[in-house]
Amino acid sequence: MIIVQKYGGASVANVDRIKDVARRVVKTAKEGHKVVVVVSAMAGETDKLIDLAYLVTSKPGEREMDLLLSSGERIAIALVALAIKELGQKAIAFTGRQMGIITDGLHMKARIEKIASERAREALEGGHVVVAAGFQGITEKEADVTTLGRGGSDLSAVAIASALKADLCEIYTDVEGIYTADPNIVPEAKKLDKVSYEEMLEMASLGAKVLQTRSVEFAMRYGVPIVVRSSFNDNPGTLVTKEDMEMEKTLVSGITSDTNQAKITVIRVSDSPGIAARLFKAIAEANIIVDMIVQNVSSDGESADISFTVPETESREALRLVEEITEELGATGVAMRDDIAKVSVVGVGMRTHPGVALQMFGTMARHGINILMISTSEIKVSCVIEAKYSELAVRALHEAFGLLVNV
Amino acid sequence: MIIVQKYGGASVANVDRIKDVARRVVKTAKEGHKVVVVVSAMAGETDKLIDLAYLVTSKPGEREMDLLLSSGERIAIALVALAIKELGQKAIAFTGRQMGIITDGLHMKARIEKIASERAREALEGGHVVVAAGFQGITEKEADVTTLGRGGSDLSAVAIASALKADLCEIYTDVEGIYTADPNIVPEAKKLDKVSYEEMLEMASLGAKVLQTRSVEFAMRYGVPIVVRSSFNDNPGTLVTKEDMEMEKTLVSGITSDTNQAKITVIRVSDSPGIAARLFKAIAEANIIVDMIVQNVSSDGESADISFTVPETESREALRLVEEITEELGATGVAMRDDIAKVSVVGVGMRTHPGVALQMFGTMARHGINILMISTSEIKVSCVIEAKYSELAVRALHEAFGLLVNV
Numbered sequence: 001m002i003i004v005q006k007y008g009g010a011s012v013a014n015v016d017r018i019k020d021v022a023r024r025v026v027k028t029a030k031e032g033h034k035v036v037v038v039v040s041a042m043a044g045e046t047d048k049l050i051d052l053a054y055l056v057t058s059k060p061g062e063r064e065m066d067l068l069l070s071s072g073e074r075i076a077i078a079l080v081a082l083a084i085k086e087l088g089q090k091a092i093a094f095t096g097r098q099m100g101i102i103t104d105g106l107h108m109k110a111r112i113e114k115i116a117s118e119r120a121r122e123a124l125e126g127g128h129v130v131v132a133a134g135f136q137g138i139t140e141k142e143a144d145v146t147t148l149g150r151g152g153s154d155l156s157a158v159a160i161a162s163a164l165k166a167d168l169c170e171i172y173t174d175v176e177g178i179y180t181a182d183p184n185i186v187p188e189a190k191k192l193d194k195v196s197y198e199e200m201l202e203m204a205s206l207g208a209k210v211l212q213t214r215s216v217e218f219a220m221r222y223g224v225p226i227v228v229r230s231s232f233n234d235n236p237g238t239l240v241t242k243e244d245m246e247m248e249k250t251l252v253s254g255i256t257s258d259t260n261q262a263k264i265t266v267i268r269v270s271d272s273p274g275i276a277a278r279l280f281k282a283i284a285e286a287n288i289i290v291d292m293i294v295q296n297v298s299s300d301g302e303s304a305d306i307s308f309t310v311p312e313t314e315s316r317e318a319l320r321l322v323e324e325i326t327e328e329l330g331a332t333g334v335a336m337r338d339d340i341a342k343v344s345v346v347g348v349g350m351r352t353h354p355g356v357a358l359q360m361f362g363t364m365a366r367h368g369i370n371i372l373m374i375s376t377s378e379i380k381v382s383c384v385i386e387a388k389y390s391e392l393a394v395r396a397l398h399e400a401f402g403l404l405v406n407v
Numbered sequence: 408m409i410i411v412q413k414y415g416g417a418s419v420a421n422v423d424r425i426k427d428v429a430r431r432v433v434k435t436a437k438e439g440h441k442v443v444v445v446v447s448a449m450a451g452e453t454d455k456l457i458d459l460a461y462l463v464t465s466k467p468g469e470r471e472m473d474l475l476l477s478s479g480e481r482i483a484i485a486l487v488a489l490a491i492k493e494l495g496q497k498a499i500a501f502t503g504r505q506m507g508i509i510t511d512g513l514h515m516k517a518r519i520e521k522i523a524s525e526r527a528r529e530a531l532e533g534g535h536v537v538v539a540a541g542f543q544g545i546t547e548k549e550a551d552v553t554t555l556g557r558g559g560s561d562l563s564a565v566a567i568a569s570a571l572k573a574d575l576c577e578i579y580t581d582v583e584g585i586y587t588a589d590p591n592i593v594p595e596a597k598k599l600d601k602v603s604y605e606e607m608l609e610m611a612s613l614g615a616k617v618l619q620t621r622s623v624e625f626a627m628r629y630g631v632p633i634v635v636r637s638s639f640n641d642n643p644g645t646l647v648t649k650e651d652m653e654m655e656k657t658l659v660s661g662i663t664s665d666t667n668q669a670k671i672t673v674i675r676v677s678d679s680p681g682i683a684a685r686l687f688k689a690i691a692e693a694n695i696i697v698d699m700i701v702q703n704v705s706s707d708g709e710s711a712d713i714s715f716t717v718p719e720t721e722s723r724e725a726l727r728l729v730e731e732i733t734e735e736l737g738a739t740g741v742a743m744r745d746d747i748a749k750v751s752v753v754g755v756g757m758r759t760h761p762g763v764a765l766q767m768f769g770t771m772a773r774h775g776i777n778i779l780m781i782s783t784s785e786i787k788v789s790c791v792i793e794a795k796y797s798e799l800a801v802r803a804l805h806e807a808f809g810l811l812v813n814v
Contacts, residue, residue, distance in 0.1 A: 015462040056422055057489045060489050061492055063500075064485045064492075067500050074477070078475035
């Protein structure tokens, strides 16, 4: 088999951890597999480099920032390759460039355009473990160094796995896999053996920060099977893969919560065409990502309240933008609250079982939790509630949907 | 003018020093010059990376070491470029690869084969300061990262200056220039305004560690004028250039000493052809560089003592090699001493003034210093003496040749 193993910053944080990674890699190679190791910068290194840059300039140019940040992974791949060789296994370190990772020119958030993987393929054929730098690539024309944005090493690993037609992409991290809920909130939460790409996407974007969203999208598009597992032990982890019959039998796979959002309500907007477009154009132009949007026509039938959520960090800016156009929207006012949480129930099974939303609302009601906004997709129901009820809601839903034991 | 400015690790050791470099660079650019800045890794970074490698493996592979070590300069060029831009001056950072520095494949001691400088030229034409990584290049075929060995950034700077037909290559360091002697030994030592490549070469190889020897050889071959000056002030420094009439008027330019050598004597070697060849073949095969060699036929006319010096760090190994072949050489024994110093008088003027050696020996005699070995070249006389007399000898010679005041 061809196996891609991705190790995050915590897994290569120091010399001892690097030696652990080397041992695991060599063990996999000795089992007869061709192994590509994708490595992040040692934990803390990237932040240290960013700090240095901001000590030198208040507005770092992105091209030079990418050159700077890409150094962290170079150091890590060299050390990991050396540690693997020390164990008597042939290994070769490849930078993003040498790995053939071609991206567009959007520095600090580049997108992978293609992977020219011939050299890696040759190295694997020659019996080498390939140690590839995550997070980085180069542009095709200028051959300038680019980075893929925070969490980009996950994407590197999945894209490399796809290019090499790998049988498996293992993401090693400091958690044991994907859980039915955050174990910090629900100690009885269970590790899932298997979860679908779609569910993983909903969970990732809803705040379960184990896998970078873009990497899951990429894996789904190209059918790359991912295993999320711990680099601290040999437990099997969670397989993220295509939806199958077995998954559909499970109504709900997990409960997630996200308290880093704020809710903005524009009060009594005139109920005429083009108003919502005008509102969200202003927000979009400021590059603020809107998550949920709810509109209710009011009792007089002539105006509506529009509520939407944005990341808490950008809520002040969003509020300012909306206030600027309040009059233009014909609204009577704007309100914001950031003491909210979004709690979601995710599961592919709900496609064929209509009762999930109802059961969710009932559970909230039984616990006296008021629902401020509701949004649904095919495989997810989300409720915005007051933040103080967030942990209670997760625990109650986790129990209500029977996630404490196998269903 | 096109000016190349090279800043060593001490000149970019921290954020404040980097800002100083940026100010100097921008000042030069504002005077209307096209500036290429060649930067070393921040002081201590390279050693830190080497330490990390040796914590992971006892015998680091050279290809991965080069990848590792080259990270230090990447960080430095990104930070210097950002600091220059912060001052409102256009700047672009280039790695060894982006600078077009093509080397052979000898990792950790690669030689520059050519510089494809089109991109740098375009950037300069476009009004950018080019910030180039010293010490590193890539191989043409595999595009693997190489480094040029310790002090390689000097060579990078000179080679880039040559490729761009720069008018000047300024080497910024923590000393003010080239002195008539080490100011730590001779406080009255004078800074030289000008010194010839040949003299600089003798001084560099004799232990005045301001400029890397290979960089001076390169500058001499391609006629690149070098200025060695301090990055801490605006003093003019020392120009290293072609020999001229003015220099020849000066008998002696400087006195150097080197205490990092050991002397090995092979006693009563048979005086027959091929013996010296056999001896030095053994040493050369172990990659040990022999400096001085002296052979004296003994009074019996049938045997000779052969003495030679090697770097102190390799003296044990050299001694072992010689002992192995003592019998083969027909010698009666081998002796080593490492408490020696090589003191040298350097100056192009001595080509036409034969009295220098005599004056040197006379000075030594007057101070009761016994001479163990003598070696001469066209522009240099070296004496090996007991190490304890080394500082005394330098001071005495400095005075004897009238270097305390302008001659």
